[in-house]
Amino acid sequence: MEVGFLGLGIMGKAMSMNLLKNGFKVTVWNRTLSKCDEVVVHGASVGETPAEVVKKCNITIAILSDPAAALSVVFDKDGVLDQICSGKGYIDMSTVDPETSWKISEAIALKGGHFLEAPVSGSKQPAETGQLVILAAGDKALYEEAVPAFDVLGKKSFFLGPVGNGAKMKLVVNMIMGSVMNAFSEGLTLAERSGLNPHSLLDVLDLGGIANPMFRGKGPEMVKDNYSPAFPLKHQQKDMRLALALGDQNAVSMPVAAAANEAFKKARSMGLGDLDFSAVYETVKLLKHSS
Numbered sequence: 001m002e003v004g005f006l007g008l009g010i011m012g013k014a015m016s017m018n019l020l021k022n023g024f025k026v027t028v029w030n031r032t033l034s035k036c037d038e039v040v041v042h043g044a045s046v047g048e049t050p051a052e053v054v055k056k057c058n059i060t061i062a063i064l065s066d067p068a069a070a071l072s073v074v075f076d077k078d079g080v081l082d083q084i085c086s087g088k089g090y091i092d093m094s095t096v097d098p099e100t101s102w103k104i105s106e107a108i109a110l111k112g113g114h115f116l117e118a119p120v121s122g123s124k125q126p127a128e129t130g131q132l133v134i135l136a137a138g139d140k141a142l143y144e145e146a147v148p149a150f151d152v153l154g155k156k157s158f159f160l161g162p163v164g165n166g167a168k169m170k171l172v173v174n175m176i177m178g179s180v181m182n183a184f185s186e187g188l189t190l191a192e193r194s195g196l197n198p199h200s201l202l203d204v205l206d207l208g209g210i211a212n213p214m215f216r217g218k219g220p221e222m223v224k225d226n227y228s229p230a231f232p233l234k235h236q237q238k239d240m241r242l243a244l245a246l247g248d249q250n251a252v253s254m255p256v257a258a259a260a261n262e263a264f265k266k267a268r269s270m271g272l273g274d275l276d277f278s279a280v281y282e283t284v285k286l287l288k289h290s291s
């Protein structure tokens with residue numbers, strides 16, 4: 001199977017490498033073209049523009065930072081819209097708001113193309129090992145066609161119905177995750193400041209009803225102040241912002257998520273946006289120190 005792949009950030013690089021490892025022919029494009037070199041070494045071809053990739057491949061996958069990037073790659077000069085047509089499919093796996101997905105979907109449909117949104121749950125390591133959870137919505141026939149690729153990229157894929165449902169599901173999941181990360185950061189700080197060993201807290205948490213892979217994986221690194229990015233904090237804050245907008249549209253009061261969003265904004269203002277989202281821990285440590 002031949003696929004195009006737009007966006008070679010943390011996720012895109014791991015996912016395109018995985019497709020190559022599993023025998024897919026992959027043509028890649030990245031805004032910073034030099035980032036294509038590493039995947040080319042592993043057998044990928046390069047397209048000079050998104051349009052060139054879409055022209056070459058019947059299915060093109062994208063995973064880009066945010067709504068602005070997702071829209072730019074589709075609508076700008078030499079973008080996806082230039083070459084999308086009947087018989088071609090575009091799958092956007094970026095985390096965006098439903099409105100962004102609807103805009104892209106409508107424009108692609110007007111050109112006779114097929115569109116699927118398919119944001120993913122899971123971070124750098126699941127992307128590397130093909131263990132993502134894929135939250136697809138949109139064109140069912142394109143979904144069926146993409147299942148061989150989804151089977152390589154993920155441990156499970158869901159088809160959630162019309163365009164927008166994948167984006168909404170992803171935002172709900174990340175809103176919960178961002179809120180939990182803040183509670184976890186406060187707990188670690190409280191343990192440490194009140195004289196407990198934070199490693200003992202991690203051991204206790206891991207044996208109880210709120211044990212989870214995020215605490216298990218990130219906890220020991222946070223205690224060491226290691227925030228090497230798997231999921232950049234700036235993207236987590238974008239997801240909180242988009243989830244709060246979804247809450248706004250649906251009149252859902254979300255004070256916990258709103259407070260978590262403020263903490264991520266604070267972390268960004270401290271210059272921590274490119275670090276892992278667990279660096280929000282630093283905002284709690286700082287605030288407690290200054291009081």
Ligand SMILES: NC(=O)c1ccc[n+]([C@@H]2O[C@H](COP(=O)([O-])OP(=O)(O)OC[C@H]3O[C@@H](n4cnc5c(N)ncnc54)[C@H](OP(=O)(O)O)[C@@H]3O)[C@@H](O)[C@H]2O)c1
Nearest residue numbers: 007008009010011031032064065069094095123230231235
């Ligand atoms: N990392 C995770 O754990 C994770 C997990 C699930 C979902 N996601 C979501 O997946 C998406 C990608 O995340 P990531 O962690 O891979 O991000 P990343 O490492 O920051 O990569 C972002 C990608 O978007 C491209 N980009 C940014 N602005 C652009 C623009 N205006 N035009 C064209 N390309 C643009 C970047 O190109 P350059 O290289 O040129 O900057 C890069 O390829 C985000 O929506 C994120 O929320 C991430």
